[in-house]
Amino acid sequence: MAGAISHHALASTQSYRWSAQSSRFGKRTGNVRWVHEGSRCSGGRKLGFVCTSGSQQPSVVEPFQLPSDGNSDHTPKKSSESALILIRHGESLWNEKNLFTGCVDVPLTPKGVEEAIEAGKRICNIPIDMIYTSSLIRAQMTAMLAMMQHRRKKIPIIMHNESEQAHRWSQIYSEETKKQSIPVITAWQLNERMYGELQGLNKQETADRFGNEQVHEWRRSYDIPPPNGESLEMCAERAAAYFKEQIVPQLVAGKHVMVAAHGNSLRSIIMHLDKLTSQEVISLELSTGIPMLYIFKEGKFIRRGSPVGPSEASVYAYTRTLAKYRQKLDSMVS
Numbered sequence: 001m002a003g004a005i006s007h008h009a010l011a012s013t014q015s016y017r018w019s020a021q022s023s024r025f026g027k028r029t030g031n032v033r034w035v036h037e038g039s040r041c042s043g044g045r046k047l048g049f050v051c052t053s054g055s056q057q058p059s060v061v062e063p064f065q066l067p068s069d070g071n072s073d074h075t076p077k078k079s080s081e082s083a084l085i086l087i088r089h090g091e092s093l094w095n096e097k098n099l100f101t102g103c104v105d106v107p108l109t110p111k112g113v114e115e116a117i118e119a120g121k122r123i124c125n126i127p128i129d130m131i132y133t134s135s136l137i138r139a140q141m142t143a144m145l146a147m148m149q150h151r152r153k154k155i156p157i158i159m160h161n162e163s164e165q166a167h168r169w170s171q172i173y174s175e176e177t178k179k180q181s182i183p184v185i186t187a188w189q190l191n192e193r194m195y196g197e198l199q200g201l202n203k204q205e206t207a208d209r210f211g212n213e214q215v216h217e218w219r220r221s222y223d224i225p226p227p228n229g230e231s232l233e234m235c236a237e238r239a240a241a242y243f244k245e246q247i248v249p250q251l252v253a254g255k256h257v258m259v260a261a262h263g264n265s266l267r268s269i270i271m272h273l274d275k276l277t278s279q280e281v282i283s284l285e286l287s288t289g290i291p292m293l294y295i296f297k298e299g300k301f302i303r304r305g306s307p308v309g310p311s312e313a314s315v316y317a318y319t320r321t322l323a324k325y326r327q328k329l330d331s332m333v334s
């Protein structure tokens with residue numbers, strides 16, 4: 001079981017100066033604040049999480065109805081609170097090789113599978129009514145493996161709405177079976193940012209060739225795209241927009257939602273949730289396979305950090321809704 005996570009990024013006084021070196025793809029000068037990442041006690045990996053607890057007024061639109069959406073564990077109410085879990089996929093085979101991956105569809109490594117299972121243990125007491133994943137296999141594997149650990153034991157089922165026939169052919173004809181299912185919506189908009197001509201290149205070799213500062217600019221700046229790829233800003237135009245248009249309405253309706261996606265598509269969503277500036281988001285780093293919990297209440301997102309695990313007591317402290325859900329799970333087992 002993973003140890004506790006520090007949810008707080010430790011603000012450092014160190015500042016980092018952008019290179020004035022011009023590049024074919026962009027030029028930037030000036031100071032940015034560099035934020036060290038909080039560290040995880042076991043495993044030694046880092047979870048970067050800038051400490052700004054912002055709020056967000058969602059656009060209120062009607063949630064769309066899903067075929068197997070009925071009879072969840074709670075009655076959705078517009079005024080209720082809901083849980084939002086964000087998770088970056090576990091380690092992929094190209095993460096392991098240190099290659100720029102972007103929209104290339106690469107599966108998880110055995111370590112990535114373990115990370116997804118571990119993530120599932122951390123969120124096994126938190127209600128989940130709907131799952132959103134990117135269209136990439138590493139995010140989908142992560143979502144599915146994590147859900148295998150959930151104590152409610154509902155079955156995640158991918159919704160196939162790419163054609164009328166696909167929708168019709170994947171219908172479920174038992175209300176009872178539907179009740180035991182969780183709809184999984186796949187959306188290309190949640191894919192990793194398109195890394196352009198860096199896809200498939202080794203990150204270290206690219207840094208050796210173009211310089212650390214140039215590569216850092218491509219990887220972490222807000223508005224400078226890698227060669228023929230997407231900047232974080234461009235990625236946000238689809239990923240954060242999808243979140244606002246499709247996922248927020250579900251939260252407004254009281255649905256508990258998990259989103260399994262990618263380092264940069266999630267950075268764009270967290271930038272929106274935490275109201276980070278284009279300078280602050282530079283230092284936001286997400287580790288593979290670490291779930292992050294937000295509570296959505298009264299139109300605001302409250303960041304609760306990363307759940308520690310099934311035995312932790314703190315889940316009781318998150319909210320009354322989550323505490324009740326945990327008690328219900330406990331009573332189902334005993």
Ligand SMILES: O=C(O)[C@H](O)COP(=O)(O)O
Pocket residue numbers: 099100101102103192195219262263264
């Ligand atoms: O696409 C990739 O290579 C990774 O998923 C994210 O890479 P980054 O940390 O270089 O943005």
